[in-house]
Amino acid sequence: MSTYLEAPVETERRPLSIAITVARLALIGVALVVVAGAFAYLGGWLSPNNLTPARFTDAFERVDGVHAGFRRNHAKGVGVSGVFESNGNGARFSKAAVFHPGRVPVVGRFSLSGGQPDVADGADAVRGLGLQFNLPDGEVWRTAMINLPVFPFRTPEAFYQRLVASKPDPNTGKPDPAAVQAFLDRHPEIVQAMNVIKGQPLASGFDNSTFHGLNAFRLVNSTGSSVPVRWVLTPMQPFEAASTASSVQDKNYLFDALIAQIHRQPLRWQLILVIGQPGDPTHDATVAWPAGRERVDVGTLTLDRVDAEDTSAATDINFDPLVLPAGIAPSDDPLLSARSAVYSQSFTRREGEAKQPSPITPADVHRGD
């Protein structure tokens, strides 16, 4: 009896369970489409005009080519190492261990801007210095600085558009002057920044260059109060102006001089914190803060060893400016997160490639040893 009673019930349920199964499959399908769409959106495939880290890195590659294993910007360089000796003056502003009195080991890399690892050294190529401070308990602080007093670009988009406009025209081998001019007309802040940059005397080498962090950060002290900051490395080697003579220099003359100097004696810089006042722009690296801001000498960087990229620990470091210890925090500068994302993209590409030997070889670096 019960089987007769159950039978009609079963036949009524079957279409219902099929409908539920179909609905479930449809839901799973919708979820998969949403997930795939989210990946496509984040990857930039659904938004061809959006600037993504991959597009930015592609632009560096279009301008300078792909050089397997090398950085897509600041490709030419050598590794260095030494110590930072803090005098304790920074502890008033930041609880970061790097500002406690004492010494921490440092690994770094001097570089020239651009994506060509074998470019000839030139006096007006932008000089870079990436540093990693190895703090107690495994904390690190990374910063990448250049020898310009301001950055030419306020936003990542402006930098990207400049790269696109500077791509050499296949017919002339040079950037299209009309495209460059049209770009500058849209960005008067770049013209102003370039005037500031041209007004700064150019040092003869890496050793006597001032390196600027340019982006603003925030220092947080042990009571939790915070101040805006920019940092600068000022050389303890005497200033000498870059030669304006048009004589042809050796292809690696800046790096050769740096290598010879470090072999002769350690090179030193003072780390200066420039403390911002309320109202000083923290989101605009094209503008210098007014003169007269408090400048605090927080210690001395000593670099006493140089290594070729092929053997230096710095080669496999991504000098991402957002790798910060407790006590140093990012500001609202839009360049910071863009730098972090594009450096990561460049790092991922170069670490996945078989690296070609560096043009400055271990033999070049250790000739005087």
Ligand code: HEM
């Ligand atoms: C949106 C702005 C910027 C972009 C997209 C950008 C892009 C890059 C890329 C792709 C690299 C190579 C990263 C790697 O493979 O490890 C690099 C390296 C470097 N950048 Fe930037 N950069 C920007 C702004 C700046 C600024 C403002 C400074 C200086 C304050 C700077 C200084 C350096 C230095 C010194 C290096 C070489 C570091 C090293 O030796 O590894 N960059 N940049």
